[in-house]
Amino acid sequence: MNKNLVSFTQLILFVVISQVLHAQVPDVEMPRLEQISESVFRTVHRPGAANSNVIVTDEGLIVFDGTCRGAGDPTWLKQELGRLYDVPVKYVILSHDHEDHICDLHVFDDTAVTVSHALTRQHIIREGRNTSVPDVVFDEEMEIHLGGKKVVLYYFGPTHTNNLIQAHFPEEGVLMAPDIARAERSLALPDFRDADIDNLIETLGVLGKLDNVEIVIPGHWGVTNQESFFQYRDYVVALRDRVLEEMIAGATIEQILERVTMDDFSDYGNYDIWLRPNIISMWDKMYRYREPNRDGPGGEDSGGVYQDAYPLGFSVGDSGAGANQ
Numbered sequence: 001m002n003k004n005l006v007s008f009t010q011l012i013l014f015v016v017i018s019q020v021l022h023a024q025v026p027d028v029e030m031p032r033l034e035q036i037s038e039s040v041f042r043t044v045h046r047p048g049a050a051n052s053n054v055i056v057t058d059e060g061l062i063v064f065d066g067t068c069r070g071a072g073d074p075t076w077l078k079q080e081l082g083r084l085y086d087v088p089v090k091y092v093i094l095s096h097d098h099e100d101h102i103c104d105l106h107v108f109d110d111t112a113v114t115v116s117h118a119l120t121r122q123h124i125i126r127e128g129r130n131t132s133v134p135d136v137v138f139d140e141e142m143e144i145h146l147g148g149k150k151v152v153l154y155y156f157g158p159t160h161t162n163n164l165i166q167a168h169f170p171e172e173g174v175l176m177a178p179d180i181a182r183a184e185r186s187l188a189l190p191d192f193r194d195a196d197i198d199n200l201i202e203t204l205g206v207l208g209k210l211d212n213v214e215i216v217i218p219g220h221w222g223v224t225n226q227e228s229f230f231q232y233r234d235y236v237v238a239l240r241d242r243v244l245e246e247m248i249a250g251a252t253i254e255q256i257l258e259r260v261t262m263d264d265f266s267d268y269g270n271y272d273i274w275l276r277p278n279i280i281s282m283w284d285k286m287y288r289y290r291e292p293n294r295d296g297p298g299g300e301d302s303g304g305v306y307q308d309a310y311p312l313g314f315s316v317g318d319s320g321a322g323a324n325q
């Protein structure tokens, strides 16, 4: 067989196989920047991974968060931004300390100032997060001005974590609000481990009414709008009330897991996966939130329900129910 013919056949085979392989990979697997508004872009990459956003100005770029390990991560983003723009990244903003939102953002340290809430910096250092240690921190509100554009950073107190912030670009009506809005296909968070429930509920109301917001970019999945704050608030309030009601009636965590179904929210994404940790972590929050009656629900002798239920399967011993506390 002619050598050139073999090469040609191999080439055709290669092209065909490449096309078949490529066709099997959804577009979302190929990282790219999706334009959200005139100056704001979102990195589209692995389904469900944390969003990474970019604000473009004539004098430099602002990066808000970075997704962890894999397609579309900060190393890719840096190459892509270098290819597309002739201005450097001047600011990197960290939404909160959870590592899946801030991985590897130190790749921008050569040109950028890293900004976060003051408490985020503390968590990053304590946990040894794989990211850029913030150079500039703030407590309540901060403005960044670059290339004639203004980005406002808000902190409304402890919510999803004690350090979560939002970035608002009012000129184009964009609010970046990771892990606090109901996203397209997600309840927003798997559990309430770091959360302050009361202030989370209050802040969801504030964010839902913030002026100059047309588009909300959540922490995962595609863009949404301010209604997503109210939808998430409805879920958190219902979950809190249902768990609390069962606890007051004397139900154990095992009984609560059976009884609290949240079926009316079953169209919320990740419902099957996250309902159990949502209930358990809400139960844990409510345990710390209330002290039951001395003799248990209804005044009957509870046999030690006052303290013994916590932690799970690990008795704290004699409740001392006879003593004044």
Ligand SMILES: [Zn+2]
Pocket (backbone or CB within 6 Å): 096, 098, 160, 179
């Ligand atoms: Zn988070």
